Amino acid sequence: MSVNLQTPIDYLKGVGPNRAELLRKELGIHTYQDLINLFPNRYLDRTTYYKINQLQQNSAEVQVIGQIIKFEEVAQKRGKRLVATFQDDTGTMELVWFRGHKWIRENLKRNTPYVVFGKTNWFNGKFSMPHPDMELLKDHEKSLQSAMQPIYPSTEKLTNKGISNRVLIKIIQQLFTETKGQFTETLSPELLENLHLVSKSQALFNVHFPQNQELLTKAQYRLKFEELFYIQLQLILKNLIHKSKIKGLPFHHVGDYFNTFFNTHLPFELTQAQKRVLKEIRTDLGSQAQMNRLLQGDVGSGKTIVAFMSMLMALDNGFQACLMAPTEILSVQHYNGLIEWCNKLNISIKILTGSSNTSERKEIHENLENGQLQILIGTHALLEDTVKFKNLGLAIIDEQHRFGVAQRSKLWHKGPNQNPEKALAQNAVPPHILIMTATPIPRTLAMSVYGDLDISLIDELPPGRQAIKTVHRYDKNRLKVFRFIRDEIEKGRQIYVVYPLIQESEKMDYKDLMDGYASIERDFPKPKYQISIVHGKMKAADKDYEMQRFVKGETQIMVATTVIEVGVNVPNASVMVIESAERFGLSQLHQLRGRVGRGAEQSYCILMTSHKLSNDSKTRLETMVRTNDGFEIAEVDLKLRGPGDIMGTQQSGVLNLKIADLIKDNDILKSARYYAKQILNNDPSLSSPSNKAILNTYRQMAKYRNIWNYIS
Numbered sequence: 001m002s003v004n005l006q007t008p009i010d011y012l013k014g015v016g017p018n019r020a021e022l023l024r025k026e027l028g029i030h031t032y033q034d035l036i037n038l039f040p041n042r043y044l045d046r047t048t049y050y051k052i053n054q055l056q057q058n059s060a061e062v063q064v065i066g067q068i069i070k071f072e073e074v075a076q077k078r079g080k081r082l083v084a085t086f087q088d089d090t091g092t093m094e095l096v097w098f099r100g101h102k103w104i105r106e107n108l109k110r111n112t113p114y115v116v117f118g119k120t121n122w123f124n125g126k127f128s129m130p131h132p133d134m135e136l137l138k139d140h141e142k143s144l145q146s147a148m149q150p151i152y153p154s155t156e157k158l159t160n161k162g163i164s165n166r167v168l169i170k171i172i173q174q175l176f177t178e179t180k181g182q183f184t185e186t187l188s189p190e191l192l193e194n195l196h197l198v199s200k201s202q203a204l205f206n207v208h209f210p211q212n213q214e215l216l217t218k219a220q221y222r223l224k225f226e227e228l229f230y231i232q233l234q235l236i237l238k239n240l241i242h243k244s245k246i247k248g249l250p251f252h253h254v255g256d257y258f259n260t261f262f263n264t265h266l267p268f269e270l271t272q273a274q275k276r277v278l279k280e281i282r283t284d285l286g287s288q289a290q291m292n293r294l295l296q297g298d299v300g301s302g303k304t305i306v307a308f309m310s311m312l313m314a315l316d317n318g319f320q321a322c323l324m325a326p327t328e329i330l331s332v333q334h335y336n337g338l339i340e341w342c343n344k345l346n347i348s349i350k351i352l353t354g355s356s357n358t359s360e361r362k363e364i365h366e367n368l369e370n371g372q373l374q375i376l377i378g379t380h381a382l383l384e385d386t387v388k389f390k391n392l393g394l395a396i397i398d399e400q401h402r403f404g405v406a407q408r409s410k411l412w413h414k415g416p417n418q419n420p421e422k423a424l425a426q427n428a429v430p431p432h433i434l435i436m437t438a439t440p441i442p443r444t445l446a447m448s449v450y451g452d453l454d455i456s457l458i459d460e461l462p463p464g465r466q467a468i469k470t471v472h473r474y475d476k477n478r479l480k481v482f483r484f485i486r487d488e489i490e491k492g493r494q495i496y497v498v499y500p501l502i503q504e505s506e507k508m509d510y511k512d513l514m515d516g517y518a519s520i521e522r523d524f525p526k527p528k529y530q531i532s533i534v535h536g537k538m539k540a541a542d543k544d545y546e547m548q549r550f551v552k553g554e555t556q557i558m559v560a561t562t563v564i565e566v567g568v569n570v571p572n573a574s575v576m577v578i579e580s581a582e583r584f585g586l587s588q589l590h591q592l593r594g595r596v597g598r599g600a601e602q603s604y605c606i607l608m609t610s611h612k613l614s615n616d617s618k619t620r621l622e623t624m625v626r627t628n629d630g631f632e633i634a635e636v637d638l639k640l641r642g643p644g645d646i647m648g649t650q651q652s653g654v655l656n657l658k659i660a661d662l663i664k665d666n667d668i669l670k671s672a673r674y675y676a677k678q679i680l681n682n683d684p685s686l687s688s689p690s691n692k693a694i695l696n697t698y699r700q701m702a703k704y705r706n707i708w709n710y711i712s
């Protein structure tokens with residue numbers, strides 16, 4: 001039978017204990033399987049030949065056919081270099097060596113056709129190629145393997161210890177010899193046929209030693225598909241298990257609260273997107289399974305009212321609801337917004353935050369437990385063990401990126417059965433969960449990372465919104481910017497000025513903030529101008545006071561750190577000035593910009609920076625100036641930062657992709673997801689004979705990752 005791919009790499013001929021140790025340490029290669037999955041980073045195209053008169057400066061590696069006509073030693077500062085004049089029918093170039101002269105002079109033949117390969121320099125009016133790869137033309141024509149030469153990932157240590165790219169090629173060739181190039185097929189015959197995929201064995205051979213670009217492309221496609229397919233399969237299976245195991249609280253009917261609000265109190269017509277999302281949520285809540293839904297909608301798209309109307313569905317069925325926000329300011333704002341609607345409907349609502357006092361807490365705790373309190377808004381304070389609901393039916397989390405997954409699951413256990421262990425043991429029914437975020441996760445990632453969440457999208461802004469105009473200005477233009485601000489204030493508008501604040505440079509940042517505040521005070525003197533300031537070091541009550549002054553329009557300028565980043569809603573504010581904008585991440589910039597453009601007036605975002613800008617900073621600023629589309633921005637962000645920094649990706653395994661690329665291979669990802677779904681729909685346990693290869697592969701991977709217990 002075939003060679004066991006779990007064989008330790010030490011057993012491969014030509015590897016031995018020392019090399020094995022290096023391969024383990026430097027590349028994480030332990031087994032034959034790991035080695036076969038060491039895919040080349042790139043390939044040198046050795047199918048094209050250049051004439052000497054076609055050479056270009058700054059080109060990549062090239063290969064040229066010609067003959068050495070003479071050797072010459074040239075003295076240089078230290079030692080000598082050996083120069084060979086190399087000629088073809090269009091001209092001459094130089095081959096240059098700085099060491100090994102003796103061997104070269106003895107072994108390289110003059111007036112004999114060679115293929116030389118390497119990078120060329122333009123030197124002294126001539127092209128020269130230092131330390132070229134050389135092969136006699138007649139040998140070159142015989143050797144098949146070198147059509148496209150694989151270049152493997154490597155490390156300095158590996159190369160220094162003699163495991164060069166050439167050695168890696170040799171070792172991998174040896175692996176193909178020992179296995180006879182036969183590898184167990186890992187996809188089903190149907191998939192291979194429907195998608196015209198090449199076999200596993202063909203794919204592996206051609207990804208390492210492609211004979212031409214077409215075969216390489218086919219091989220890569222198949223391997224990328226396979227990689228993404230198994231990730232999707234795993235996500236969907238988890239989700240299925242989740243759904244079948246986790247019962248949901250049945251919200252049987254749409255009742256008075258919802259209908260009264262909808263028919264009499266709706267403050268504006270809902271957008272099509274809002275209506276669609278409400279329907280999606282309604283369907284979930286009416287089903288037998290727990291809702292676990294992510295609601296994505298750009299800043300200002302109107303997620304709050306959707307949240308509120310979802311809560312009404314819970315209340316209509318006799319359940320309580322809660323809404324958790326990441327900051328006190330945001331919680332207060334939600335509370336202030338919702339209390340008006342609640343009053344009209346005679347619904348009891350309270351807010352619980354870190355600054356709620358003991359007697360408030362006591363009352364809230366009591367009324368939650370006896371069921372008199374219907375809606376609770378608040379911060380993390382909601383997660384405290386002392387907070388117990390009588391019958392929580394729906395938990396909503398706003399701006400999810402501020403909360404961790406652990407917190408999400410903590411809410412789970414606040415359902416009708418309080419004690420988490422008991423709840424799990426008794427199969428208690430958890431509340432429905434709705435997560436809202438304005439930081440759109442790129443579609444690509446959402447699909448691969450949040451396979452376990454359903455996703456709703458508000459992809460439409462309420463009517464009448466004007467696109468925010470965004471500009472980039474340098475610090476030296478500050479006077480002009482101030483003049484512009486003055487004009488806007490003259491028109492009755494309000495202004496945000498935001499400073500960065502990061503923990504590592506907290507001291508300096510506070511100084512910048514205070515200096516900035518002082519200079520604004522100088523240019524906008526009292527009593528004509530009133531300025532609010534809000535930052536993290538202030539007491540909650542002071543923050544709230546300053547915030548409220550701005551909300552009420554008593555101050556025209558709000559100077560702040562990023563505490564105002566999320567959710568704050570002051571429709572009269574029309575200018576967002578972001579200081580040291582180069583220090584903010586893209587999603588943060590977009591969030592901040594979302595604080596303006598909430599009213600009917602034309603709004604502006606001014607990105608202030610110094611002249612020193614990195615390339616990434618430039619890209620971020622250009623992106624902000626170019627577009628208001630949160631999804632486009634998220635995609636750029638993903639490209640700049642890689643998926644590693646984007647929330648939730650750490651746990652998902654998408655980071656360890658060996659060959660596929662989440663962005664470039666988006667189409668393959670979609671297809672992989674489609675087929676994974678289809679296969680599991682028809683054969684949820686993968687027990688049909690035609691899915692044998694898939695089941696076996698999945699089992700093997702699961703054994704490796706220890707996740708098989710999810711299905712068995």
Ligand code: ADP
Nearest residue numbers: 268269270271298299300301302303304305462
């Ligand atoms: P976000 O999605 O950022 O949380 P909000 O829910 O705060 O957005 O809504 C932003 C603003 O748009 C609020 O002032 C809200 O009242 C208003 N709004 C929401 N939906 C609509 C709509 N369909 N028509 C008009 N205004 C709306």
Ligand code: MG
Nearest residue numbers: 303304398567
């Ligand atoms: Mg919001």
